[in-house]
Amino acid sequence: MTDEATAFVPGHVTGFFSVHPADDPTEAGSRGAGLTLTDGVEVTVRPADETAVYLDDTSIEMPPVERVCSALGVSARVTATTDLPVGSGFGVSGAMALGTALTANAVFDAELSENELVTLAHGAEVQSGTGLGDVVAQARGGLPIRLEPGAPPAGTLDGIPARTRVEYLAFGELSTETVIGGDTDALSQAGTEALSRVVAEPTLPQFMYASRRFAREAGLLTERVRDTIVDVSEAGGEASMAMLGQTVFALESGLSDAGYDPAVCETHHAGASLVAGGRE
Amino acid sequence: MTDEATAFVPGHVTGFFSVHPADDPTEAGSRGAGLTLTDGVEVTVRPADETAVYLDDTSIEMPPVERVCSALGVSARVTATTDLPVGSGFGVSGAMALGTALTANAVFDAELSENELVTLAHGAEVQSGTGLGDVVAQARGGLPIRLEPGAPPAGTLDGIPARTRVEYLAFGELSTETVIGGDTDALSQAGTEALSRVVAEPTLPQFMYASRRFAREAGLLTERVRDTIVDVSEAGGEASMAMLGQTVFALESGLSDAGYDPAVCETHHAGASLVAGGRE
Numbered sequence: 102m103t104d105e106a107t108a109f110v111p112g113h114v115t116g117f118f119s120v121h122p123a124d125d126p127t128e129a130g131s132r133g134a135g136l137t138l139t140d141g142v143e144v145t146v147r148p149a150d151e152t153a154v155y156l157d158d159t160s161i162e163m164p165p166v167e168r169v170c171s172a173l174g175v176s177a178r179v180t181a182t183t184d185l186p187v188g189s190g191f192g193v194s195g196a197m198a199l200g201t202a203l204t205a206n207a208v209f210d211a212e213l214s215e216n217e218l219v220t221l222a223h224g225a226e227v228q229s230g231t232g233l234g235d236v237v238a239q240a241r242g243g244l245p246i247r248l249e250p251g252a253p254p255a256g257t258l259d260g261i262p263a264r265t266r267v268e269y270l271a272f273g274e275l276s277t278e279t280v281i282g283g284d285t286d287a288l289s290q291a292g293t294e295a296l297s298r299v300v301a302e303p304t305l306p307q308f309m310y311a312s313r314r315f316a317r318e319a320g321l322l323t324e325r326v327r328d329t330i331v332d333v334s335e336a337g338g339e340a341s342m343a344m345l346g347q348t349v350f351a352l353e354s355g356l357s358d359a360g361y362d363p364a365v366c367e368t369h370h371a372g373a374s375l376v377a378g379g380r381e
Numbered sequence: 382m383t384d385e386a387t388a389f390v391p392g393h394v395t396g397f398f399s400v401h402p403a404d405d406p407t408e409a410g411s412r413g414a415g416l417t418l419t420d421g422v423e424v425t426v427r428p429a430d431e432t433a434v435y436l437d438d439t440s441i442e443m444p445p446v447e448r449v450c451s452a453l454g455v456s457a458r459v460t461a462t463t464d465l466p467v468g469s470g471f472g473v474s475g476a477m478a479l480g481t482a483l484t485a486n487a488v489f490d491a492e493l494s495e496n497e498l499v500t501l502a503h504g505a506e507v508q509s510g511t512g513l514g515d516v517v518a519q520a521r522g523g524l525p526i527r528l529e530p531g532a533p534p535a536g537t538l539d540g541i542p543a544r545t546r547v548e549y550l551a552f553g554e555l556s557t558e559t560v561i562g563g564d565t566d567a568l569s570q571a572g573t574e575a576l577s578r579v580v581a582e583p584t585l586p587q588f589m590y591a592s593r594r595f596a597r598e599a600g601l602l603t604e605r606v607r608d609t610i611v612d613v614s615e616a617g618g619e620a621s622m623a624m625l626g627q628t629v630f631a632l633e634s635g636l637s638d639a640g641y642d643p644a645v646c647e648t649h650h651a652g653a654s655l656v657a658g659g660r661e
Contacts, residue, residue, distance in 0.1 A: 203542055207543075212584055213542070213583070214539045214540065214542070214580070215539055216539040216540070218542060242651065242652075246494065257533075259494045259495055261495070262494070262495045262654075262655065300494070302492050303495075370652075371650050372522075372650075374523065374542075375543070
């Protein structure tokens with residue numbers, strides 16, 4: 102057992118998705134595609150008498166993190182820091198669940214494999230209703246295409262071989278729980294069509310086209326998000342909506358060129374991993 | 382089409398493996414486990430009238446690279462640079478095949494997915510007889526466990542969740558083609574047992590123990606490699622033999638502590654990816 106361990110988990114914006122429920126939370130999930138980001142979440146775990154979770158120095162309730170600790174049979178102080186906006190479609194809850202699994206495994210010598218830790222974190226996120234596809238995408242890195250829903254070995258992934266600067270602007274929260282807990286038939290139909298397009302042509306332009314079309318067809322666009330995407334397009338750029346948040350993301354300098362003042366990062370070409378500590 | 386694209390592919394040392402032939406080269410391969418390394422190969426591709434391959438400014442024959450270009454239907458000037466010793470168990474041929482697939486896809490707008498490019502490079506490497514498991518490991522990064530042989534979707538991988546400094550010392554070449562072209566029954570039996578150990582306990586100490594035991598049981602140790610591993614062990618460190626090369630790799634400062642003057646790098650926590658160029 103070590104004193105503490107730290108992991109970095111990239112942020113993840115989903116461009117489109119379809120919902121796939123299953124009795125086993127490790128087999129439930131989503132299909133879809135997105136971008137992992139160099140802006141992410143750093144998670145540190147230390148042994149503690151009771152599990153407590155902090156995000157940017159504020160004590161919070163984070164059910165997926167609590168579920169991960171409980172599944173590992175450990176009590177820990179989990180502290181996370183991030184520049185990403187919370188509840189805005191960047192996979193912060195998934196990142197915290199996955200980062201906790203990786204670091205707690207190291208601190209408490211749980212001797213699980215990476216796939217087992219991803220499965221644990223994904224299951225915890227699905228059971229908490231906070232996400233369906235971020236964990237497996239964040240474990241992979243790059244520009245993940247989620248071909249089959251769920252954690253390994255059920256879930257399978259591919260990737261778009263590209264890299265790009267990413268700009269984003271968050272206008273406010275959108276509850277993942279409310280959207281994925283409601284009627285998702287139309288959304289999943291649109292998501293399935295978008296996935297077919299990107300599988301047939303796994304390029305960044307096709308991903309952006311499929312994402313915009315999905316956002317429109319799934320009926321998730323707010324007026325402000327739609328207007329911003331149109332502004333970027335009129336300035337010659339490519340933007341779409343992060344699922345699920347009132348967030349616009351754009352390739353290269355799309356939002357800047359349209360006169361906005363966005364946050365700037367890049368696609369991240371590694372999955373989540375330990376950054377320090379960890380006896381192994 | 383762009384002028385050129387460059388990819389970085391991590392080096393990969395295999396600690397143990399078993400051989401799994403199949404009629405389809407994308408399904409043939411090896412099971413086993415290893416470490417990907419921050420020392421790797423940078424590959425740049427430019428369109429050319431005829432395919433030509435250069436490694437560190439020297440023109441070479443590299444059948445897996447030529448097969449990748451031919452499968453994509455392109456002619457390219459492929460230039461690679463590396464600090465790794467060639468023919469010594471670091472996966473340089475696999476790295477060149479995978480790096481060529483990633484960069485040629487970008488330069489010639491081939492619109493293949495990452496899994497498709499990995500499959501292409503793995504098949505080219507197997508057909509050339511130059512390797513069985515490096516390409517899929519190098520595409521993944523980290524400390525890959527090859528659970529099922531072959532490229533996606535047949536091949537499946539897991540990982541040991543750890544990171545470490547790695548030291549290595551190469552004493553000379555060992556022909557992959559000769560070893561994997563010969564009788565591999567005893568070797569594969571030892572490799573299967575080693576894999577069971579690491580799957581049951583996916584930690585770095587278990588990986589090193591299983592690797593040393595495999596090297597001994599498979600009868601691949603040369604005297605110089607064996608003596609060096611013993612020296613590291615007597616100095617309190619952990620070392621084993623890179624498959625397939627007359628190469629010793631050690632964790633942390635194992636070789637330095639034993640009085641050697643090794644090359645030093647770290648485990649690499651990302652798979653192969655484009656580093657520059659590439660229109661997408």
